[in-house]
Amino acid sequence: MMDDSVYSNAGLVKYQRLVWCLSLAYFSIVCVLLIMKVPVADFLSHLGVKIVLLATVSQLVVIARQFRQAGNRRFMIWSYVLLLVIAVSSATGSFLL
């Protein structure tokens, strides 16, 4: 069982804040470049989408670490299982659809 007194969302909150700040700054620049029709904007928007998707899924590593710190190994493993499921489902879906 998880020790609720030890479990803390502080790591996830910090991670989300960081990703949010970087995405806001990054996509502000990309949007300005798109308006100015700078050729590199297309490449940067592609890159931004990839990074932001990776960052969203990577939250699971932070959640797994939080579960580990709280002594909840069962849900730490489930978090990594979710990461694996997303990877496999995305790959399968991309192939089948």
Place this chain on the structure above:
Amino acid sequence: MGLGGGIIMVPFMTIFLGMDIKEAVPISMIAIAVGTLSTSTAYLKKSMVDNEMTVIIAIFMVMGSVTGSLLSAFIPSAMLKLLLSVVVLYAGTMMLIRKENSRPAIHKGHGRIYFILAAIISFVTGVFASLVGLGGGIFIIPILYLLFGLSIDTARGTSALTIGFAAAAAAIVYFFKGQLDPQAAAPVILGVAAGGPLGGHLGTGAKPMVVKIIFFSIMLYIAYKLGLEGLKDL
């Protein structure tokens, strides 16, 4: 509200911006994924997220989302819309009339039954949400609240984090299939990222009864739209 925002984004992009729905849905999915990064922060800070529930539900929702994408070619959309209309109307009404201290149908103490039910329901929700191009918050919140007995606040917080993973999985599929236009998505991502924290801040401070009424109104509208479209398509 704990919703992803797809219910607003997809109709807005198709009706007001003249986008094809097949172009709007992938953009909506990535916007939901990014949006949950900022909205769920406020819920996490106030301990309004059940992380264990998030992980379990997200696993089966992701699998359901991909299955739904595959099934969409075989199920008549009119039947699906009519069915969803009834489900949404029922869930909205139950949320409005249910008392906070009434006994949940199932909770963590039930162990294996809890796990199996959570898995089945999340999978079905993922299939439904994917079929109609939404994040799934509109289905997950009533389920968490009515079936699992979470408070309306925790249900919203848990939903906000959960749907981000399902939406990200769907967005990855669309991206690698070349159906997601990053240039069109960039301004939407910027808008969602900028507005997300405000929504999260307002959402954590809102009174449960106010949330219930707003939620019921949204669900009533969705039930009406789905029912109307379903009857037209018959």
